Amino acid sequence: MNKKKINFVLAIGIILTAFFVTIAIVSVFYTPCDPYDMSFKEKFLEPSGKHLMGTDNFGRDIFSRVMVAVKNSLVISGSAILISFIIGTFVGSITGYYGGIIDEILMRINDALASIPSILTAMVFVALMDKSQKTLIIALIVAFIPSFARVSRSQVIALKNRDFVKSAKLSGASNFRIIFKHILPNGKSALVTGLSVGFNNAILAEASLSFLGLGIQPPDPSIGSLLSEAQMYVATAPYYVVFPAIVMVLMVVGVVMIGEGYGKN
Amino acid sequence: MKRKILFLVTLSMILALCGCKGGKSEGEQSSTQRDSIVVGIQNNLDSLDPHVAAAAGTKEVLFNLFEGLVKPDEKGELIPAVASDYKVSEDGKTYTFTLREGVKFHNGDVVTAEDVKYSIERSAGMIEGETVLEISAFKNIESVNVVDASTVDVVLKAADTELISFMTVAIIPKNYEKQETSPVGTGPFKFVSNTYNQNFVMERFDDYWGNKPYLKTVTFKIVGSASTAVTELKSGAIDIYPYMSVDLANQLGSNTYVVSGNTNLVQALFLNNKVEPFNNVDVRIALNYAVDKQGIMDMLSDGEGTAIGSGLFPGFGKYYKDCSDVHSFNVEKAKEHLKKAGYEDGFTFTVRVPSNYQYHMDTALVIKDMLADVNVNMEIEGIEWATWLEDVYMGRNFDATIVGIDAKLAPKDMMVRYTSEGGKNFVNFASKEYDELYEKAIATTNEDEKVDYYHQMQDILANEAASVFIQDPSMLVAINSELEGYTFYPVYVQDMSVVKFKD
Numbered sequence A: 001m002n003k004k005k006i007n008f009v010l011a012i013g014i015i016l017t018a019f020f021v022t023i024a025i026v027s028v029f030y031t032p033c034d035p036y037d038m039s040f041k042e043k044f045l046e047p048s049g050k051h052l053m054g055t056d057n058f059g060r061d062i063f064s065r066v067m068v069a070v071k072n073s074l075v076i077s078g079s080a081i082l083i084s085f086i087i088g089t090f091v092g093s094i095t096g097y098y099g100g101i102i103d104e105i106l107m108r109i110n111d112a113l114a115s116i117p118s119i120l121t122a123m124v125f126v127a128l129m130d131k132s133q134k135t136l137i138i139a140l141i142v143a144f145i146p147s148f149a150r151v152s153r154s155q156v157i158a159l160k161n162r163d164f165v166k167s168a169k170l171s172g173a174s175n176f177r178i179i180f181k182h183i184l185p186n187g188k189s190a191l192v193t194g195l196s197v198g199f200n201n202a203i204l205a206e207a208s209l210s211f212l213g214l215g216i217q218p219p220d221p222s223i224g225s226l227l228s229e230a231q232m233y234v235a236t237a238p239y240y241v242v243f244p245a246i247v248m249v250l251m252v253v254g255v256v257m258i259g260e261g262y263g264k265n
Numbered sequence B: 001m002k003r004k005i006l007f008l009v010t011l012s013m014i015l016a017l018c019g020c021k022g023g024k025s026e027g028e029q030s031s032t033q034r035d036s037i038v039v040g041i042q043n044n045l046d047s048l049d050p051h052v053a054a055a056a057g058t059k060e061v062l063f064n065l066f067e068g069l070v071k072p073d074e075k076g077e078l079i080p081a082v083a084s085d086y087k088v089s090e091d092g093k094t095y096t097f098t099l100r101e102g103v104k105f106h107n108g109d110v111v112t113a114e115d116v117k118y119s120i121e122r123s124a125g126m127i128e129g130e131t132v133l134e135i136s137a138f139k140n141i142e143s144v145n146v147v148d149a150s151t152v153d154v155v156l157k158a159a160d161t162e163l164i165s166f167m168t169v170a171i172i173p174k175n176y177e178k179q180e181t182s183p184v185g186t187g188p189f190k191f192v193s194n195t196y197n198q199n200f201v202m203e204r205f206d207d208y209w210g211n212k213p214y215l216k217t218v219t220f221k222i223v224g225s226a227s228t229a230v231t232e233l234k235s236g237a238i239d240i241y242p243y244m245s246v247d248l249a250n251q252l253g254s255n256t257y258v259v260s261g262n263t264n265l266v267q268a269l270f271l272n273n274k275v276e277p278f279n280n281v282d283v284r285i286a287l288n289y290a291v292d293k294q295g296i297m298d299m300l301s302d303g304e305g306t307a308i309g310s311g312l313f314p315g316f317g318k319y320y321k322d323c324s325d326v327h328s329f330n331v332e333k334a335k336e337h338l339k340k341a342g343y344e345d346g347f348t349f350t351v352r353v354p355s356n357y358q359y360h361m362d363t364a365l366v367i368k369d370m371l372a373d374v375n376v377n378m379e380i381e382g383i384e385w386a387t388w389l390e391d392v393y394m395g396r397n398f399d400a401t402i403v404g405i406d407a408k409l410a411p412k413d414m415m416v417r418y419t420s421e422g423g424k425n426f427v428n429f430a431s432k433e434y435d436e437l438y439e440k441a442i443a444t445t446n447e448d449e450k451v452d453y454y455h456q457m458q459d460i461l462a463n464e465a466a467s468v469f470i471q472d473p474s475m476l477v478a479i480n481s482e483l484e485g486y487t488f489y490p491v492y493v494q495d496m497s498v499v500k501f502k503d
Helices: A008-029 A062-098 A100-115 A118-128 A133-159 A163-170 A175-186 A188-211 A223-233 A238-264 B002-031 B056-062 B113-123 B136-140 B226-235 B281-290 B293-301 B314-319 B331-340 B358-372 B385-394 B411-418 B432-443 B447-463
Strands: B036-041 B070-072 B078-080 B083-088 B094-099 B141-148 B151-156 B189-195 B199-204 B217-222 B240-244 B256-262 B266-271 B348-354 B377-383 B400-405 B468-472 B474-480
Touching: A008 A062, A008 A238, A062 A100, A062 A133, A062 A175, A062 A188, A062 A223, A062 A238, A100 A133, A118 A133, A118 A188, A133 A175, A133 A188, A163 A175, A175 A188, A188 A223, A188 A238, A223 A238, A223 B226, B036 B056, B036 B226, B078 B083, B094 B113, B113 B141, B113 B151, B136 B141, B136 B411, B226 B240, B226 B474, B266 B281, B266 B358, B281 B331, B281 B358, B281 B468, B293 B358, B293 B468, B314 B411, B314 B447, B348 B358, B348 B385, B358 B377, B358 B400, B377 B385, B385 B400, B411 B432, B411 B447, B432 B447
Parallel strands: B036 B217, B036 B240, B348 B377, B348 B400
Antiparallel strands: B070 B078, B083 B094, B094 B151, B141 B151, B189 B199, B199 B217, B240 B474, B256 B474, B266 B400, B266 B468
């Protein structure tokens, strides 16, 4: 047996991400306090045994709200990124493989989309539709398709003239089979890295939109809306902004480390 | 020799430079005697034309630019402004105004009787081709007659003793077309500029007939949120911010102080009486029982504010009736009424709140929490102010909304909002009895009867739960410690002519 070096970066990334996913799942069934229950007698309590992260301006337990926020952020950015990954990769690899006029048209549309910052694209969508979780997901999907399309397209173009593709062609495999069975698995590491970069961009984009009041509507918490509510009280209740901020940083770091670590393997 | 000359030249240059610098710093010092301030406001002004503007947040600013024949003072009395005196005929049908001599518009013209006639007729909607926000009380005007150069008669169809309160309507020059872009009035300040999403600047009007303002320039700056205002107050970027919350006021530095007074608004969870399920009086009553007004104040303003139960706020003095106990907080009764209405299992509705008003948004959150206790699910939708005006207020396309509404000093101005045919009745309240009382109230010349009618009308609004009336919120105004003189009015205005720097 080969002694495999432990990939610390990957391991830490997986542990962090798994931790937050666990919190997200737990938050559906259990939070220490009701994240929506207000009590003016418990306004701005400092962190304590009962309220691990203190309470906010309505006397709500920040820890419980952060748990739900993690869930909301992961659900929104996770589902958005998965769908845009699938669509983007499909479009990118097809056009990369076939080339020609379709490639030109789709990629120019793609370029046009990519030339606008994804957060702006998302904002336009939210402004056009109603402010809901669904809109937010759709907006993020549209915003993130171009980056995935480009990554997969360049992988397919780089690999499509290799010998193993040619031999697959000779043995009579269909184009679809060649793309999805032969080419893409070989570009796996680039795709996974792209996925992890996209995922943490989505987490940040969701946070930004919610911060601007365009994302999840109150009283539902998301990391962004928590930060936006908390920023008003930076001077008097610093813990309110600090904890959600730390959680967001750790979530993003976890996902980034998975991508980095995977690339090193 | 050459070197010496060079030395001397260099030296003189250095000295000259020093001189410049010295001179400049002196100049800076003298300019520290400030005569201009920046006031934070929440919104773009919806119109600069005083006869068109609808938003309370616009009228509070335009108060500095425009005056009517009379204007309110800080005690709520109407004092003569453009008119120096007025008389009401015995039958209450003719108002005779004597114009003050030599009152000038900001463009230098003297106010004439024709201008007064034009202004009243315009705001009454009597001039064709002019789109204005008609003052419904002026529908009663039969004619406006110029008697002589300094006398104007306003003749009414029916007696109305409250009409004088509406004579605060701005007097503007006749046939001046650019009111919307560069407004001209007679107020203590004149218009300088208005930049969308940035600021509104005004300047002292030196030919003002009354006490001239202390400040030379006042800039109303649009501040995105109350938390931004805190930062800007601390840094000195703004000097006055009238919409502080208790929690935020605690964060202010020593360079500001906070004064509190009444906002003179009716803050309510306004219910659209025409849509399901709010067309059912029991549902409305249930919501009234379910909302703990004191709880809202405790949560948001340290208990400050005055709970109300009907359509007027306490600033109306004798006309105001305290109805806050009619449906005082009681979860059991709320459930009973829901059961009676057939909504035992509760229901869901959407409240559309202008999201730039943090206080109303926060109120929405607290109410949502309270309604959850009676199984009513209130979805909160934060919307733009412009959307609110157009869609909710004008279009009446909403289930419920939370805002504060202001009024002129006449109770009528507020109560007309609930008459079945009233153009301002955006909650679609309909009660025949109420309409009849309203007619009587504005017609009577007997003051005691009038008070009685208004009290009865408030009872109806409370008993039939036209909406969930919450409170007249307390207003916290943060002010730069170098300033003094800020004055509260019983109407919603920001009077900058009395603000000055301390000596």
